Amino acid sequence: MGSPHQPCLLIFIAVLSSIAGAECCTCAKMKTLGYTVPSGDITLLYGDALNITCNLCDNSTLAYGENASALLYFERNNDLVPKEEIEIINSTSIRLHVQRHPMVKKDMYYCLFNDTRNRKEEKLVCMNTVIVGVPPQNVTDFSCISRNYEDLVCTWTPPENYVNTSYNLSYTLKGRAGSCLGNSKNSKKCINEKRKVRKITLNPHRCPNLEYEKGDPPKMHCFWNISTNPQYRQAHPAFDFTLTMWNVFNMTTQVFPFDHFKNVRPNAPEKLTANATSPHSILLSWKIPSSLNIFPPGVHHRILYQCQHYEKKWQFGGLITNISNKSPVYELKNLKKFSMYRT
Ligand SMILES: *[C@@H]1O[C@H](CO)[C@@H](O)[C@H](O)[C@H]1NC(C)=O
Ligand SMILES: *[C@@H]1O[C@H](CO)[C@@H](O)[C@H](O)[C@H]1NC(C)=O
Ligand SMILES: *[C@@H]1O[C@H](CO)[C@@H](O)[C@H](O)[C@H]1NC(C)=O
Ligand SMILES: *[C@@H]1O[C@H](CO)[C@@H](O)[C@H](O)[C@H]1NC(C)=O
Ligand SMILES: *[C@@H]1O[C@H](CO)[C@@H](O)[C@H](O)[C@H]1NC(C)=O
Ligand SMILES: *[C@@H]1O[C@H](CO)[C@@H](O)[C@H](O)[C@H]1NC(C)=O
Ligand SMILES: *[C@@H]1O[C@H](CO)[C@@H](O)[C@H](O)[C@H]1NC(C)=O
Ligand SMILES: *[C@@H]1O[C@H](CO)[C@@H](O)[C@H](O)[C@H]1NC(C)=O
Ligand SMILES: *[C@@H]1O[C@H](CO)[C@@H](O)[C@H](O)[C@H]1NC(C)=O
Ligand SMILES: *[C@@H]1O[C@H](CO)[C@@H](O)[C@H](O)[C@H]1NC(C)=O
Ligand SMILES: *[C@@H]1O[C@H](CO)[C@@H](O)[C@H](O)[C@H]1NC(C)=O
Ligand SMILES: *[C@@H]1O[C@H](CO)[C@@H](O)[C@H](O)[C@H]1NC(C)=O
Secondary structure (H helix, E strand, O other): OOHHHHHHHHHHHHHHHHHHHHHOOEEOOEEOOEEEEOOEEEEEEOOOOEEEEEEEOOOHHHHHOOOHHHHEEEEEOOEEOOHHHEEEOOOOEEEEEEOOOOOEEEEEEEEEEEEHHHOEEEEEEEEEEEEEEOOOOOOOOOEEEEEOOOEEEEEEOOOOOOOOOEEEEEEEEOOOHHHHOHHHHHOHHHHHHHHHHHHHHHOOEEOOOOEEEOOOOOEEEEEEEOOOOOOOOOOOOEEEEEEEEEOOOOEEEEEEEEEHHHHEEOOOOEEEEEEEEEOOEEEEEEEOOHHHHHOOOOOOEEEEEOEOOOOOOOEEEEEEOOOOOOOOEEEEOOOOOOOOEOO
16 A cells, blocks of 8 residues: 555544444443443344343443442343353453354343442343344245146245245246157247247246235245236246245245146036936036136046935046047936935
8 A cells, every 4th residue: 555545544544433432332322331242133143152242331430440340230031141141351341142042033132230339220231132043944845736727826834934034936937848859859930939938938937926924834825827917827837936035144045846737726617517317327517617628738527426315425427538528518327216416
């Protein structure tokens, strides 16, 4: 550093130390007997030691003698902190040391002065709040479901943490590999398709409405449908969900691959009717919910029936796989004569 700068540097240091001196004897901007270091709210990483130094103002020894600091003590919430956790540093300062602090939502620490001279037992020197938590923890129960192919809902339990932790969720589309396999690999159509896929793949579909549901344990939800922005991309067979979690200690992400079509829960069939066609058979008819008409893998049906009065047991009636008819019919045969059946 060149010598022309030196006067400037000296002035800077002088200004800094005079500010520090003026602030030295205040606690949360109040004039008290002293202050603590660190001041204010302390957010501690679980496993780290807690140290709080409590200092009386420098002039206190004039009034209280060389042993002024022996009159200092700490309270945690409303309990006296045991002597083992306290160390007297010098005539004006003591230090609290907790090697392994438990996880806490909010502990209040008060440094107090036992003002024997004025026969007042407690005089506040300063206070701190202490929160002890962990970096964002992995979510263990992330799941998503498409309800009737109309929307997409993801749910998870945020791991308990006393440190505020924020979440972002988004999904990206995995490319539609199927149309670009084999001989058509380099066709113009295929290249265009790939370009399109790359474009939408790069663009994460953020959660439009992250919701926090209080409860025990609390849950978080996110919801997309075709009127949200961004939209539920119904046609795509595979997504990657990316959950980003961060707090004062760290940021992490988890990626959850999602097999879309395997996680579509159809609504109940609509307008189910049953007409007896003979004493032993019934013709069933119903409608497939309209949103499922465009569901690429198709819809399968398993027909179960139960006799209303006798055995209350589901009987297997039949299986229809991958029907294209929007209004299927199915004839249940070989039923018991004169029985009542519920639909
Ligand atoms: C707290 O005190 C202990 C022992 O005196 C020391 O090893 C540790 O580094 C201190 N921690 C902090 C965060 O100052
Ligand atoms: C110490 O000085 C401050 C002003 O800097 C004053 O408010 C306080 O009363 C003094 N304390 C004692 C014990 O003299
Ligand atoms: C301070 O405490 C020490 C030890 O407890 C004692 O020997 C000393 O006399 C005390 N000093 C004053 C000024 O009270
Ligand atoms: C006492 O210790 C504290 C903390 O280490 C320090 O800030 C202060 O200047 C010391 N006071 C005296 C009188 O030594
Ligand atoms: C305050 O000092 C008095 C007299 O020495 C003592 O009886 C009392 O226990 C002290 N209180 C605390 C909280 O240390
Ligand atoms: C944590 O979040 C709650 C609710 O959003 C808020 O009231 C509180 O001030 C936050 N705490 C911290 C330390 O940011
Ligand atoms: C979280 O999402 C919001 C908007 O959805 C964005 O502005 C912010 O940068 C995201 N934060 C992280 C850490 O990804
Ligand atoms: C999407 O969800 C919103 C909120 O629940 C709802 O108001 C809207 O009607 C839904 N859109 C469609 C097309 O179902
Ligand atoms: C923060 O996250 C990074 C990457 O996930 C990891 O390497 C690091 O150890 C984490 N730090 C803490 C304090 O957990
Ligand atoms: C959290 O999940 C990621 C992958 O999603 C994994 O790499 C990491 O090891 C997990 N962390 C812990 C603490 O289990
Ligand atoms: C069953 O009977 C009702 C009323 O008679 C009729 O509207 C309906 O089309 C019939 N359903 C079938 C599958 O025949
Ligand atoms: C169902 O039929 C559609 C065409 O109608 C076909 O693309 C699909 O692969 C079939 N799914 C199964 C599981 O057979």
